[in-house]
Amino acid sequence: MTDTPARPYQVLARKYRPETFADLVGQDAMVRTLKNAFKADRIAQAFIMTGIRGTGKTTTARIIAKGMNCIGPDGQGGPTTEPCGQCEHCTAIMEGRHVDVLEMDAASRTGVGDVREIIDSVHYRAASARYKIYIIDEVHMLSTSAFNALLKTLEEPPEHVKFIFATTEIRKVPVTVLSRCQRFDLRRIEPEVMIALLRRIADAEGAQIAGDALALITRAAEGSARDATSLLDQAISHGAGETTAAEVRSMLGLADRGRVLDLFDLIMKGDAAGALTELGGQYAEGADPMAVLRDLAEITHWISVVKITPEAADDPTIGPDERARGQQMAEALPMRVLTRMWQMLLKALDEVAEAPNAMMAAEMAVIRLTHVADLPTPEDLVRKLRDAPPPAAPPPGTGLSAAGPAAHGQSSAASAPQATTAPTHPGPSGPGARAHGGPQALAVAADAALAHYPTFEHVVDLIRAHRDVKLLVEVETNVRLVSYRPGRITFQPTGNAPQDLSQRLGAALQRWTGNRWGISIVNDGGAETIAEQRDAADTALRDEASRHPLVQAVLSAFPKAQITSIRTEADIAAEAGAEALPEVEDEWDPFEED
Secondary structure (H helix, E strand, O other): OOOOOOOOOOOHHHHOOOOOHHHOOOOHHHHHHHHHHHHOOOOOOEEEEEOOOOOOHHHHHHHHHHHHHOOOOOOOOOOOOOOOOOOHHHHHHHOOOOOOEEEEEOOOOOOHHHHHHHHHHOOOOOOOOOOEEEEEEOHHHOOHHHHHHHHHHHHOOOOOEEEEEEEOOHHHOOHHHHOOOEEEEOOOOOHHHHHHHHHHHHHHHOOEEOHHHHHHHHHHHOOOHHHHHHHHHHHHHHHOOEEOHHHHHHHHOOOOHHHHHHHHHHHHOOOHHHHHHHHHHHHHOOOOHHHHHHHHHHHHHHHHHHHHOHHHHOOOOOOHHHHHHHHHHHHHOOHHHHHHHHHHHHHHHHHHHHOOOHHHHHHHHHHHHHHHHOOOOHHHHHHHHHHOOOOOOOOOOOOOOOOOHHHHHHHHHHHOOOOOOOOOOOOOOOHHHOOOOOHHHHHHHHHHHHOOOOOHHHHHHHHHHOOOHHHHHHHHHHEEEEEEEOOEEEEEEOOOOOOOHHHHHHHHHHHHHOOOOEEEEOOOOOOOOHHHHHHHHHHHHHHHHHOOHHHHHHHHHOOOOOOOOOOOHHHHHHHHHHHOOOOOOOOOOOOOOO
């Protein structure tokens, strides 16, 4: 008598794959719709299943194929939502060898030639089954031309043909295809349902595994049944007996959840030394620095959600001790601190992923987090500065004292000269512009031409109009005006003035106006340059701002702070006016009668 060879080991994800709609977990809405459709004989010509990995898209497609082709144990049955699993069609479909149920991987067969094979074969009836069914997995990988080639057949297939598509990227499927299919969105499996599924599988396998270990697996699976069963399979092998949460945590490279909460608490208290010691201890025990920071981000998110909706603490994947600590932290920590922690952790995760040494980057991130943990929020800082007594006045000569309002008004007036209506075009020049009739007529013509420039500001506008940037900058920064009348300028040059400034200025004015200009230089008596006048106005405005009590409080609290820019009410009003939409003088009213 020969011994029957033992069946090879089959992974749990395949061994416990659902065989009927009753075995599907977490997809009640889809199951109810399909059951009603089969009962009313309203089976669609095409289905499309979408959802994240491991939620049962391909499995559901095979169950639908079994239900449509099942003939029952007696060979007399019709389409049903409860396939027998015993007839030749059910067994062949689940084993992937049925001749009339064709499974195609669109990731490897993306071209229009592959779809043309389907189009050519749909006209032939099924060889043995009731329906010829085409299951196309990852259908979003098909090319655009392949989708277009499939449209006509998909819209009007023969009565014996059904299409079932599965995809994780529903947005990449053309809307023309979606409109021809009955769509089902497979949801992530809820934690309670997932834990019950894993417990049922573990009991069927005779494995001893702790409840908190199943909670860790459920959290790591993120709603995917295939991921959860694969991790359970690995955990059973890893435990080699009774599997504990510590063993699952070690298998997944996770830090102890309680120790992560300890690290979070040390960071929130600003204890940098303690936080680094705790991080080092977790790293020595095998925790991945990236996983630790990811757990910190997850805890930050969870505490923030608990603070807004306390019911979120009743998560079955969270133990009672962790739940109690999280609720205490949610009551103690303000939302602004939590949101700042979240933003900094997101930045730290990117840094750790890119750093050559992940542990060093994680330590630097923890140091930053501890140093900003005890910083006040903007509201607290403004409230503290407002309630604090004003600091003592600065001693003379420190740069914070300023001229009084009168001086400020003078500098403002100097920095913003009144607009003029004088033309900036050059005066008459050339032989044709010269008057005839002797020296007296020439003098009258010259005075008339120079009358276009009654003030020195008009001369500066003339230089600006001719776009002589070098001369304009030199005049604004190096000319201290002593006296001015049209045709004659007397100024005191600054120490940085070019030696030929007067010659070049006179030559340029003669060239532009057609008249000679007298340019004289003296050693004293000059007023401020145009640039100094502008700077004086800005300095006066800064001095006025620095005398404000709130600004003085900020400068006292932050000695290295500086005033970088000032926006007056007039500036704000001007910006608002520039950004405002233009008024519509005559707006059309659709209800107005002609």
